Amino acid sequence: MIAEIIAAGSEMLTPYRQDTNSLYLTEQLNDLGVQVAFKTIVGDNLEHLTGAARNAISRADIVIFSGGLGPTEDDLTREAAAAALGVEVRRDPSLLAEMYKRYAARKMVMPPNNAKQADVIEGATVLANANGSAPGQFLETTIGGYRKIVILLPGPPGELKPMFAQVVKPMLAAALPPQHLARRTLRMALIPESQVDARTAPIYKEFTDVETTILAGHGEIQLHFVASKTTLYEAQGRVDELTGLVEAEMEDAIFSSHGENLEEVVLLMMGLRHLTLAAAESCTGGLLASRLTAVPGSSRYFLGGAVVYSDALKTTFAGVPAELVATEGPVSEPVAKALAEGIRARTGASFGISITGIAGPTPGTGPDAEKPIGLVYIALADGSQTRVKELNLLGNRDRIRWWASQHALELIRVTLLESQAF
């Protein structure tokens, strides 16, 4: 049972915009045990769209269209799908009456174009749109002896997602053999993909009934496990068994196994131990604080801190002696240490974390002039001791800043894990 997703809309054939609905739809279809085999993106052109629909109906069992259900001339999905199926569209009088009523209730006259949104493919069920004016459509039919399901959904994600979740998913579940899907995602920071694969492949390869995907990026490795069984109990059991074995192998490298991101895990760990954190950031310039404060409820454990981008502010906000900055350079182990200790003292937080480095593209100045781009020091002070890490990061400014913030979060996590004191 394979599916094809067709995204209709000329804007997705420009360099500026991409189809994103298909990621959501793929996850939902996978939940039902359906794999997506093709995605097609096609413009607002009747011939192109009809051709794409014809191809899709011939090669896939389930075809889902997103977009092209609006009232304008460019909205052609209804006509194209009908033509590809070899049937007509019919204007649905009750749908039309409803549309007129909705406009009348707002004391507006319906533009004549809008009547088009009442066109329904012969044999299709109309799907109510709780968040917009374009109804969806669901059609189950037989073509050349093969059973086909064709679904038309509106393009805006705010309309498509609730319509799929509330209306289409139950209809598809009823039409398909029962499948129960269990998922787990294990996340690890700052560990090479090759190392994760070398250590975990011998384990997950034994689980031929669990689909494993490794994804790497942004200083993080994710292991996705998906099992599909006739009962949820069985699917969950297989995924949990594999998770247990991989967790035993990778030990503390795994920072989360239920989807939480690294900043959420760090805040959770601080919360459990009634600890607070403050940050002094130079090269990351607020990125670490911004990541932490993006987590709802973070204000209980993250007090704030300072963006000590200029040399003078390192003294003003974290009490780093100006001579130290002048002699060692702002990107140095002693300055990182003084920043972490200083921000902790100024804020009264349990932990002070600091980041100072050369993010590029231009090199440092003064004592930092000879230091390489990508050199970063992070320090974590807890009042009794201060850990400092020297990093040599690769890549451009954005990458260096991101990885520096990732290392800072991981340093906090590992310190909390190792320490018995907290």
Added chain:
Amino acid sequence: MIAEIIAAGSEMLTPYRQDTNSLYLTEQLNDLGVQVAFKTIVGDNLEHLTGAARNAISRADIVIFSGGLGPTEDDLTREAAAAALGVEVRRDPSLLAEMYKRYAARKMVMPPNNAKQADVIEGATVLANANGSAPGQFLETTIGGYRKIVILLPGPPGELKPMFAQVVKPMLAAALPPQHLARRTLRMALIPESQVDARTAPIYKEFTDVETTILAGHGEIQLHFVASKTTLYEAQGRVDELTGLVEAEMEDAIFSSHGENLEEVVLLMMGLRHLTLAAAESCTGGLLASRLTAVPGSSRYFLGGAVVYSDALKTTFAGVPAELVATEGPVSEPVAKALAEGIRARTGASFGISITGIAGPTPGTGPDAEKPIGLVYIALADGSQTRVKELNLLGNRDRIRWWASQHALELIRVTLLESQAF
């Protein structure tokens, strides 16, 4: 002349990954006067890939494959493209010799699988890959009386992009009628799309030879103009003429017309006037500072500031009287004003900007308990006066934080534009 882009790779049919090469390729093809009419994403399955290749070759003039050129069993693009074209692949002996040599130079033995990367579609030109082991291929042929160009590119963006830019683009330019393309992007912040369209449509609709796209999102509207002519002079002239008329209509609402983002423009304006800036952020928690410091060279104009997430730090870092926070609540006009003035005084910057608000999902506490989620105050102090803006932002935590930072940047920009003092 239309193109189709086929991205091959099963990982792009999961909920986790998307094809991104096609955005780059679309821009490059548009430069050559070629529109992309279809994008297809297909897994590592010979039957599926061959079918997709066959469809593409029949409906498009130029077909570009990305991915599937590696040495593994899953790398099937060569075979699929050849099958769809009805020709064979031949193992190229000189390519093979080169591959052996490359391995030998590193004192390694080439795995036998790798020989597959020397397979060349009959009639195709081999494209050297300066950044990886998989060569590309370029084939010009005639099918059923129609001229077709088929191009195979490696999937990793770091290999695909330089190969296209350096090798494929000149080959395509030579094969296609000469086209010169001029582009301009006008960007505006915090203005409704409907208003931009109502004011600019009467202008751009007159320029039927300039393609106009309006994109809205993240508190910004972009107007993209593209003209394609036989000379660059002519194309540039039309785009410039339209830009001039739209600039006259929208006046100061346009913050950039050469692609710069809002933070770059703000820093540029500060630089031109030898001004410096510091920020005190509560609800945005470092997001504004992080956006500013993401710009290379920002350290000259942005000194840094404080993330005053807890009430106490508003006093510690910006000297806001604790009684003021306790009586008015941290989300209030007087606190916003005191934060902006305080951070300016502490840092010695020309301007102090502050943001304080309720980002949700939980409401404020104490005096802020009754205030609505989305209430945000921003203040800008220049030493002689302090401007304060009250905002009522919609949406979730991420959106409220982003829009608050966008309003803060726009407040600085507008203040600098209006003021004669700087």
